[in-house]
Each structure stands twice: as structure tokens, then as C-alpha cells.
Amino acid sequence: MKHLLLLIALSGSLCFVQAQDTVIKEDFKPSTKNQPQQEYPQVNSQGYARFKIIAPAADSVRVSLGLGGQGGTKLLKAEDGSWMGTTAGPMDEGFHYYNINIDGGKFNDPGALNYYGSTRWESGIEIPAHDQDFYALKDVPHGHVQQVLFPSPSTQTSRRAFVYTPPGYYENPSLRYPVLYLQHGWGEDETAWSNQGHANLIMDNMIAEGKTKPFIIVMTYGMTNEVRMGGMRNFKIEPFQTVLINELIPYVDSKFRTIADQQHRAMGGLSMGGMETKTITLGNPDVFSHYALLSGGTYAPDDVNANKSKIKLIFLSAGSKERPDGVRNAAAALKEAGFNAVSYVSEGTGHEFQTWRRSLRELAPLLFKE
Incomplete structure (x- = not known):
């Protein structure tokens, strides 16, 4: 994913928009790969992923998805010091590695379980698949x-x-x-x-x-x-x-x-x-x-x-x-x-x-x- 949806405030509420004007369903649920009782990251029925990282002193937060965590997508800072964002498009079905880049340092998402990949323990997220049964x-x-x-x-x-x-x-x-x-x-x-x-x-x-x-x-x-x-x-x-x-x-x-x-x-x-x-x-x-x-x-x-x-x-x-x-x-x-x-x-x-x-x-x- 190369871009994240822009998080903006409209009429006192948070909305996610993108250039293509895709309507994103707000049926997000915690990923099945989350730590116990952790609300984020979340996925919706269309395959979009939403991330929230608590890092009030940070200047930059990115989510790097995929084997090796190549590239980076920016999260935007909210008033409470958290950083949020939703992927610009749906992700492929199934399991994906990812990590969090905070001010140039690589970290795992404290909300997600860890899996050994890319020669390190990486965060994991699961996009529900149509054939997951x-x-x-x-x-x-x-x-x-x-x-x-x-x-x-x-x-x-x-x-x-x-x-x-x-x-x-x-x-x-x-x-x-x-x-x-x-x-x-x-x-x-x-x-x-x-x-x-x-x-x-x-x-x-x-x-x-x-x-x-x-x-x-x-x-x-x-x-x-x-x-x-x-x-x-x-x-x-x-x-x-x-x-x-x-x-x-x-x-x-x-x-x-x-x-x-x-x-x-x-x-x-x-x-x-x-x-x-x-x-x-x-x-x-x-x-x-x-x-x-x-x-x-x-x-x-x-x-x-x-x-x-x-x-x-x-x-x-x-x-x-x-x-x-x-x-x-x-x-x-x-x-x-x-x-x-x-x-x-x-x-x-x-x-x-x-x-x-x-x-x-x-x-x-x-x-x-x-």
C-alpha cells in the first residue's frame, strides 16, 4: 500500500476519503491476529485495514506492510496524541506481516500478535478471506x-x-x-x-x-x-x-x-x-x-x-x-x-x-x- 486515506474532521466527526471517492464501509472489526482485548488494528468487510498507534511524542508514524515491510504509509496525528489511518485500498485476502516506523525506528504494533518473518518477529494482520473456512x-x-x-x-x-x-x-x-x-x-x-x-x-x-x-x-x-x-x-x-x-x-x-x-x-x-x-x-x-x-x-x-x-x-x-x-x-x-x-x-x-x-x-x- 503506497498511500493512506486522509483523516479529516467534518461536522465534528471523523471521515475517511480518497481521490476515487470509494465508499468505505464502517463495519471495521479487530483483526483476528490482535493481542487479547486490543481494538486495533481493524479490518472491514471490503479488506481495508485501519491502524491506531499511541505515540504522542512522535513526529512521524508509518505502517509498512508485506514481507520485509518495504515502503511506508503515513498515519496522521489526532488531538489525543494517537496516530490513525486507513489503507488507501483493500488488501489481498489472508495473512500479512507489517511493522510500525516511528521517527525512523522499526517497531512492532503493540496491538497485534507477532509472527516470525523477515528474519524478525513481525506484527501480523489477517484480512478475512471468502474461503477461510x-x-x-x-x-x-x-x-x-x-x-x-x-x-x-x-x-x-x-x-x-x-x-x-x-x-x-x-x-x-x-x-x-x-x-x-x-x-x-x-x-x-x-x-x-x-x-x-x-x-x-x-x-x-x-x-x-x-x-x-x-x-x-x-x-x-x-x-x-x-x-x-x-x-x-x-x-x-x-x-x-x-x-x-x-x-x-x-x-x-x-x-x-x-x-x-x-x-x-x-x-x-x-x-x-x-x-x-x-x-x-x-x-x-x-x-x-x-x-x-x-x-x-x-x-x-x-x-x-x-x-x-x-x-x-x-x-x-x-x-x-x-x-x-x-x-x-x-x-x-x-x-x-x-x-x-x-x-x-x-x-x-x-x-x-x-x-x-x-x-x-x-x-x-x-x-x-x-
């Missing part, structure tokens, strides 16, 4: 997301992962499950898919509706954030590949009831996690049989022809505001070459978690089919 918290059987600390001799420490086990895992100790290793993007960490992505709720709801087979999801830190945005060519995959292949997978197979073979093991990732997925799957065809790149590039037939018989699925996705033709064309080329390839485009979204939430919803039913 698929990741809503419902009265259905729920799986568990647990933190595990696994030994990592290659990094001389213990590392952290989060493991989703589906409903019934503990009630049915004789059952074993396939596994999806699911990676976050640059600037995020192993908390992203649960906190921002609601991967556990997506799975719970789909399993309850009979839309997907139950499987385990493992989420760990991809060791990506030492690389500055724009310097991805300098990222070295080898240390993380060692952690994943030689340390984490054996740990998960020893501690959880997995089906510990290539045909029941998948890897996917969003954005830079997709880049990691592509590199690692191509280099380890005997480890993974299902590949998924979510806004994370594509495969070409020449990349995978040598291991065609080992690959059960290639899934490629993007938002319609990204480069959707790239994933469509790549999937078409893979299909023509004889692969089980599927593309998905999230309508009306860009490089944001709503794209990746929807992508997981589309991916899950395709995994581990007999």
Missing part, C-alpha cells in the same frame, strides 16, 4: 503439533523441529503414516507453517471431511536466514541437506510411527523452501517420491527424466499475482513427458500465506495415493 478452527478431531529437539552432529548442537501427527495417531498405536517434510520461506522459521499457515487446522479439517489421507508433517528451520534477501545465489544447501537427510529423517523415523521408505516420503516448501526442495529432491531421488514447490520455482523434464520411475507426484503452485503461467506451463511440459504433474494457481493472491494455505489444501489430497 478450510483453515478455521472447527469442532472436529484434532491432531497434535509438538516440538522436538533432535541431535545434529554436523552442527554440533540440538536442532528444533515441529511435528504434526494427525488425529488418531495416539489412539491407534498400530498404524504407521507417510511423512511430508514441509519447509518455510526466507526470513521465516519452523514456526511459520503452524502459526501463519495453519497447516494443522487445514489437515484436521480435510481429514475430518475425508478429503485427504492422514499423514505426518515435519517442519524444521531451513538455515536460510543468514543470506540477505537478494543474495540467494550465495546460499549453500549442503549444511541443511546434511541436517535433513542424515539427521532429521532418521530421528523422525526412529521416534514416530512412519512408513520409512521413499514411496511414503514427500518434500515441499514455499518460496526459498521451494528452492531447497528442488535442490534436495533432485540430489536425493531415493529419499523422496513426492515433490512440491509452492511459489518456489519449477522442474523441467530434463531435471527429472533420469528418475522418472521413482517420482510419484510433482506439484507446482503460485498466486495469480506472481507468475502463474510459469507453473502452468511447467506442469504441462512434465505431463507431456509422462510425469504425474499438477499445477495450482491461487486466484487474487501474491507471494503471501493465503497462496500457500490454499496450495497445501490442493496438495494434501494428491499425496501418498496408492
